[in-house]
Amino acid sequence: MSSVRTVRVTVENGYDVRIGAGVLREAPAHLPGRKIAVISDHAVATLHAGPVVDAFEADGRDVYLFPVPVGERSKDLATFGDLARRLARAGFGRDDGVMALGGGVVGDLAGFVAASYLRGVGLLQAPTSLLAMADAAIGGKTGLNLPEGKNLLGAFWRPRAVLMDVRTLATLPPAQVTEGLAEVLKHGLLNDPELTTAVTEGQLAADADPDQLIRWVAASAAVKADVVARDEHEGGVRAHLNLGHTVAHALEAASAHRLSHGSAVAWGLAYAAILSRRHARNEGRDPVDWSEPVWALLRSRRVPRPDRWAWSELLPFLERDKKVRAGRRRWVLMDAPGRPRVVDDVPPDMERAAWDELRDRMERATDREGATA
Amino acid sequence: MSSVRTVRVTVENGYDVRIGAGVLREAPAHLPGRKIAVISDHAVATLHAGPVVDAFEADGRDVYLFPVPVGERSKDLATFGDLARRLARAGFGRDDGVMALGGGVVGDLAGFVAASYLRGVGLLQAPTSLLAMADAAIGGKTGLNLPEGKNLLGAFWRPRAVLMDVRTLATLPPAQVTEGLAEVLKHGLLNDPELTTAVTEGQLAADADPDQLIRWVAASAAVKADVVARDEHEGGVRAHLNLGHTVAHALEAASAHRLSHGSAVAWGLAYAAILSRRHARNEGRDPVDWSEPVWALLRSRRVPRPDRWAWSELLPFLERDKKVRAGRRRWVLMDAPGRPRVVDDVPPDMERAAWDELRDRMERATDREGATA
Numbered sequence: 001m002s003s004v005r006t007v008r009v010t011v012e013n014g015y016d017v018r019i020g021a022g023v024l025r026e027a028p029a030h031l032p033g034r035k036i037a038v039i040s041d042h043a044v045a046t047l048h049a050g051p052v053v054d055a056f057e058a059d060g061r062d063v064y065l066f067p068v069p070v071g072e073r074s075k076d077l078a079t080f081g082d083l084a085r086r087l088a089r090a091g092f093g094r095d096d097g098v099m100a101l102g103g104g105v106v107g108d109l110a111g112f113v114a115a116s117y118l119r120g121v122g123l124l125q126a127p128t129s130l131l132a133m134a135d136a137a138i139g140g141k142t143g144l145n146l147p148e149g150k151n152l153l154g155a156f157w158r159p160r161a162v163l164m165d166v167r168t169l170a171t172l173p174p175a176q177v178t179e180g181l182a183e184v185l186k187h188g189l190l191n192d193p194e195l196t197t198a199v200t201e202g203q204l205a206a207d208a209d210p211d212q213l214i215r216w217v218a219a220s221a222a223v224k225a226d227v228v229a230r231d232e233h234e235g236g237v238r239a240h241l242n243l244g245h246t247v248a249h250a251l252e253a254a255s256a257h258r259l260s261h262g263s264a265v266a267w268g269l270a271y272a273a274i275l276s277r278r279h280a281r282n283e284g285r286d287p288v289d290w291s292e293p294v295w296a297l298l299r300s301r302r303v304p305r306p307d308r309w310a311w312s313e314l315l316p317f318l319e320r321d322k323k324v325r326a327g328r329r330r331w332v333l334m335d336a337p338g339r340p341r342v343v344d345d346v347p348p349d350m351e352r353a354a355w356d357e358l359r360d361r362m363e364r365a366t367d368r369e370g371a372t373a
Numbered sequence: 374m375s376s377v378r379t380v381r382v383t384v385e386n387g388y389d390v391r392i393g394a395g396v397l398r399e400a401p402a403h404l405p406g407r408k409i410a411v412i413s414d415h416a417v418a419t420l421h422a423g424p425v426v427d428a429f430e431a432d433g434r435d436v437y438l439f440p441v442p443v444g445e446r447s448k449d450l451a452t453f454g455d456l457a458r459r460l461a462r463a464g465f466g467r468d469d470g471v472m473a474l475g476g477g478v479v480g481d482l483a484g485f486v487a488a489s490y491l492r493g494v495g496l497l498q499a500p501t502s503l504l505a506m507a508d509a510a511i512g513g514k515t516g517l518n519l520p521e522g523k524n525l526l527g528a529f530w531r532p533r534a535v536l537m538d539v540r541t542l543a544t545l546p547p548a549q550v551t552e553g554l555a556e557v558l559k560h561g562l563l564n565d566p567e568l569t570t571a572v573t574e575g576q577l578a579a580d581a582d583p584d585q586l587i588r589w590v591a592a593s594a595a596v597k598a599d600v601v602a603r604d605e606h607e608g609g610v611r612a613h614l615n616l617g618h619t620v621a622h623a624l625e626a627a628s629a630h631r632l633s634h635g636s637a638v639a640w641g642l643a644y645a646a647i648l649s650r651r652h653a654r655n656e657g658r659d660p661v662d663w664s665e666p667v668w669a670l671l672r673s674r675r676v677p678r679p680d681r682w683a684w685s686e687l688l689p690f691l692e693r694d695k696k697v698r699a700g701r702r703r704w705v706l707m708d709a710p711g712r713p714r715v716v717d718d719v720p721p722d723m724e725r726a727a728w729d730e731l732r733d734r735m736e737r738a739t740d741r742e743g744a745t746a
Contacts, residue, residue, distance in 0.1 A: 077450060077453075077454045080450075083524055084519060085519055085520065087520060088519055088521035088525050089521055114526060116489075116527060117525065118527075119514065119515075119516070119527045119529055120528070133659065141492065142492075146457060146458050147458065147460055148458055148461035149461060152457065152491060153490060154489060154491075154492045155488065155492055156492055340601070344637060
């Protein structure tokens, strides 16, 4: 039996992240309520809902399993309204609970249902993808998409707990694992050199030893939990988690989401590394190049490449980013791993030059090694 | 020039309630943002939006006026989604703001838009009906209806400020004033004997002297602000504000909302007075009868009467109430004015007997004075 690790998110009414093999069975201990809604998607529900439903029923609860269609399109207002109406028809009260069992889409959707139904009911987050474990499940962000853009609606809503059952990772296709690795690498670059090494050396794989998976998933969770504890509502340091994401969001949008989030984040990190180096040198500082672990991930996981956009083609998508404040673009840059800061004085020419450098290097990487698609 | 009164809501990040004649013109001082969405309904917008839009424009803001159809039906998910999409298309960012200009429907709807758009933007509440001033505009509750019931979705979202411009009351039809008086009387009964007298003596009328209106609207706001400050998220004493509301919600629902909220609350207060007396006597205490001010309001304002439901016909609507916890019905009762408490040991027979007494008295009041419709 492998161990279970606990990472505490020390906000007001803080909560535990439990990482282990089989921790989904703990669900009833973390979510009160006579009635429990398990919101999942059809694929995850088929694989993982059974033991969860059994555990709640063994604990004497009335369990309702509400699966939604797989994919980002379920994160919309119609599905949200449908779920809320199901809770109402089942007579859910303020003391009943919602469990999110699935990837980021399910976590965001079920989280916003829990945040909004009767102005808020108890929520248990159980991310089943590496991406959701690394990113969305900790920190209380919930959200829906509108036709005008992603995550335009939502709320901050703290879960009672977060259960990361590494057994669910064994059922992920390799490409889905890659999705999460970019976020895990980001956490390593932000605050954990050993985690960076673990990613580049391939220690986080779906078929890895459970204790290894638990160790590194917990390490990633610890970086995120630390940032969230210092700035739950994103007024300050939580912005550091956007490392690589400004360009990533633009790449996703420009590709009409054919480029996945994880792939876009990996390329976004490469861009941020280049822009960080140029920005630091321009100001006469001597930066540490942190691009190598990013290229190692891009190559080893054969991360799909974005189209060869000109910077001017990406600009319209960058300017829609909701992190734009008072018209100035804000970048998260690092002079060295572990030293993120928010910068809003990057000249437009430097932004473009960094992109051109990345595009050029992308090309050469492909030519030389055929590693990217 | 009449005076402006300020009532402070002393929660974390507390806010001011400003009550005066013409205070709508203060709006820009209380709501930051380069872009401002004024959400209103068509009737209120026609009467009151002009000066508000002018004030924001004079302050250099981009103002968008989004009027919705008059009435409760606008408090739905479709209108909510439509408003959020309008904000997105107009490029609203996190630092922009939403102003709710209207009655309770507009306040709840616009409040939930502000709570949810980009996970929350600044909100200014400007209630234009006596009911919204007395009730919904203070305390941060926002909400939407579902086909399954009222206010089933929502959030707690603090406004930056609340502006109560008593000039808007002069444009209300008398029946709309009555709507608000029941809530004001409730506040008097809970914590302000002078306010109770002001209501029963007719000092809160649409054509009253502005200084009188300001005084009593502020007194009502002070009672609500005090309760909210002690229990913002309704874990404890905020439940006292439900005095009269358990039966009121059942009467509204049983009548398919032909009986208005204000009328239902007035009758609900009469019921709570009777149940309070019976419950206290049954436990050997010597209660103070506080029903007279309620009957004075019912008679003087000719409050429409509910149908002669049998208690058994109301029960299904009572049991849907979201204040039911663990299957026990909770009542707010008072042994005397100013002494509310939550009680969950009322025998079903006593509930029914209190209703029969109210129905009987309703009948006699009508026979004797022809005062109710």
